[in-house]
Amino acid sequence: MSPQFVDFDADGRLDIVAGIFDGSPHLVRGSAAGWQPPEQILDRDGARIVFNQFWNFDTKKWDSTHRCDGPGQTGEGHLTSAIAMDWDGDGDLDLLLGDHSSGRVYRRTNEGTPQQPAFSTRNEPVLAAGKPIDVPGTVATLRLVDWNGDGLLDLAAGSMGDAYSNGEGGGVYVYLNTGTKQAPVFAAPITLVERSRKGGTEPLRPDSGLYMDFGDHDGDGDLDLVVGGYSHWTPKPIELTAAQTQRVAALRAELAVAEKGSAAIMEAIDDATKGLAEAAADKKREELSAARLDELVAFGKKRQALQNELDPLVPGPKRASFVWLYENLGSAAKPAAVR
Amino acid sequence: MKPMKTACFPLFVLATATATAQSPTFAAPVRLMAGDKFLGENRLFPSPVYHDLDGDGLFDVVVGDLPGRLTVARRLPGDGPPKFAAETKVLAANGAQVDLKNW
Numbered sequence: 392m393s394p395q396f397v398d399f400d401a402d403g404r405l406d407i408v409a410g411i412f413d414g415s416p417h418l419v420r421g422s423a424a425g426w427q428p429p430e431q432i433l434d435r436d437g438a439r440i441v442f443n444q445f446w447n448f449d450t451k452k453w454d455s456t457h458r459c460d461g462p463g464q465t466g467e468g469h470l471t472s473a474i475a476m477d478w479d480g481d482g483d484l485d486l487l488l489g490d491h492s493s494g495r496v497y498r499r500t501n502e503g504t505p506q507q508p509a510f511s512t513r514n515e516p517v518l519a520a521g522k523p524i525d526v527p528g529t530v531a532t533l534r535l536v537d538w539n540g541d542g543l544l545d546l547a548a549g550s551m552g553d554a555y556s557n558g559e560g561g562g563v564y565v566y567l568n569t570g571t572k573q574a575p576v577f578a579a580p581i582t583l584v585e586r587s588r589k590g591g592t593e594p595l596r597p598d599s600g601l602y603m604d605f606g607d608h609d610g611d612g613d614l615d616l617v618v619g620g621y622s623h624w625t626p627k628p629i630e631l632t633a634a635q636t637q638r639v640a641a642l643r644a645e646l647a648v649a650e651k652g653s654a655a656i657m658e659a660i661d662d663a664t665k666g667l668a669e670a671a672a673d674k675k676r677e678e679l680s681a682a683r684l685d686e687l688v689a690f691g692k693k694r695q696a697l698q699n700e701l702d703p704l705v706p707g708p709k710r711a712s713f714v715w716l717y718e719n720l721g722s723a724a725k726p727a728a729v730r
Numbered sequence: 731m732k733p734m735k736t737a738c739f740p741l742f743v744l745a746t747a748t749a750t751a752q753s754p755t756f757a758a759p760v761r762l763m764a765g766d767k768f769l770g771e772n773r774l775f776p777s778p779v780y781h782d783l784d785g786d787g788l789f790d791v792v793v794g795d796l797p798g799r800l801t802v803a804r805r806l807p808g809d810g811p812p813k814f815a816a817e818t819k820v821l822a823a824n825g826a827q828v829d830l831k832n833w
Contacts, residue, residue: 392794392830393777411798412832419830425823429798429830446832532777554775583754596759602777606789608812616756617791619776713761714770714778714793721755 393532393602397475399484401505408432410473414445416486417473432473432486434459435502435509442468442490442497442514461514463523465493468514474533476544480573486510487517489530491551496524496533517546519566520579528552528561528586532602536565536614538581543568546577549601552586554621557708560587560598563616583616584717587623594622597715608716616717626706635704642701646694653690656683762791764803765816769793773801783820788812792820798830 392411399406404421411417420427434440440459443466447454457466472489478498479485483505488497496517503509516523528550538545545567552561563584570576587598597620608615631639660679664672680687698707762769770776774796780789788805791814803814819827 392775392796392798392832394779394792394794394800396779396781396792407800407828409794409798409830411830412796417830419822419828422823425821426828427823429828531775584756594761600775602775602794604779606780608780613754617762617778617780618759619770619773619778619793621775712770712773712776713768714776714791715759716762717756717759719754720757 393472393534393604395474395534397484399475400508401483408473408475410471410488412446412471412491413448414441414470415439416470416488432508432510434499434512436512438512440470440486440488440499440510442470442488442492444469444492459512459514461497461516463495463516464497464514465490465495467492468495468497470497472530472532474535476535477572478575480571483508487533487546488514489526489533489548491529491531494524494526494529494550496526496530496546496548517577519546519577524548524566524577526550526564526580528559531561531600531620534604536605538565538605538614539567541568543570543572544575546575547583547603547605548580549603549618549620550586552599552601554599555710557589557623560589560623561601561620562586563601563603563618584618589623591622591624592627593624594709594711594713595624597621597713598623600712609718613719613721615719617714618717619712619714621710621712623708623710625708628706629704631704639701639704642697642704646697646701649690649693649697653687653694656687656690762803762814764791764814767816769803769814769817790814793817794830796832798832800828 392409395408396405397408399408406421407419409417416432417429418432419429443455445454468490469492470488471491474487475484476487477484483501485501486499497514498517499510501508526548531549531551534547535544536547545565547565549563550561564580566577566580568575569578589598597618599621601618601620603616603618605614664675770793777794778791781792783790783802790805791803793801800820801817802820803817806813822828
């Protein structure tokens with residue numbers, strides 16, 4: 392979820408627009424009294440705006456639909472980012488929506504008014520260099536920025552990359568608008584931050600899940616980047632004494648036993664639910680998990696304690712989130728401006 | 731430090747760079763601090779945005795996350811590199827944290 396502060400309903404107060412992991416764009420209205428409760432941004436027919444995957448609040452399960460598919464939609468789309476933008480220069484705000492699953496960006500046109508938006512019902516792909524945008528590493532967030540100072544809004548995207556293991560990480564890109572205010576035409580992306588290859592021995596950069604914004608952070612007149620994301624690193628191994636080497640072997644053996652123990656419980660639960668209908672299997676799994684919860688918790692605590700002792704001796708992979716500043720060193724001074 | 735500005739309509743905050751900045755050189759990234767902690771540390775997918783939340787003319791950094799919660803690191807007055815206070819919750823009209831409640 393990356394918030395955008397924008398006057399969504401043209402009442403003179405800033406609101407907050409954000410796509411969230413439930414698969415739809417949301418709105419927090421600003422008021423004289425403060426921020427109001429969040430609400431979903433719906434289409435002109437009052438239906439949820441989604442790609443394909445979405446959290447179904449009625450069934451309380453993940454669900455999928457092709458109801459809103461536009462041309463070329465992948466079928467696995469998952470909307471998690473949204474920004475409001477006057478796409479066609481008609482004075483009202485349209486929506487640009489990012490796909491966490493595929494890297495595509497889609498548009499919903501506002502067919503209503505600035506005060507009473509009425510969004511179109513299908514996802515229209517946004518193009519760059521004549522092809523549907525495909526953000527390398529899939530979309531984490533979208534932002535608007537006049538990157539080249541030509542008075543036109545450009546589209547920026549931060550990408551997700553592999554946020555959980557050693558695969559290639561995310562980057563930051565800007566798609567320059569080579570068209571007009573009424574008809575944007577986006578060029579091929581310029582890479583602002585390369586995708587991470589990871590592999591550091593300390594946190595050196597945001598490696599995955601890059602959520603960025605632009606601003607003149609240091610007041611020197613150019614655009615800096617602030618980027619949230621996960622760093623992935625593995626500390627350098629230490630030289631072990633003979634006693635430490637022996638202890639490491641013992642800890643690893645104990646860890647294997649603990650892991651085998653919890654895996655056996657989960658396997659037994661799975662076996663007991665085989666052949667049951669989905670609802671019955673869910674119920675059975677819930678009952679059995681509850682019955683063996685104490686054992687599972689005990690194995691979990693044991694594993695954590697062993698890992699805590701092992702980690703300083705044989706450092707394992709680390710992953711932690713931070714917010715980073717990329718200071719722009721390269722451009723001539725020009726005051727920040729606002730449209 | 732020049733403050734970020736807001737406009738009347740449409741009300742999204744933007745900034746411009748020069749044409750020479752299309753492929754800029756960035757310094758090696760550094761972790762921002764909020765108080766005595768790293769900004770966004772241990773948040774699930776922290777997503778920062780510059781915004782003058784308290785209207786003091788200085789940009790703050792608002793941070794969203796996967797669960798849908800908003801915090802703010804308010805910029806402290808003073809010269810030199812921007813410094814930020816410890817993160818606090820962004821509060822709604824009802825006094826609770828602004829929370830888009832993922833699902």
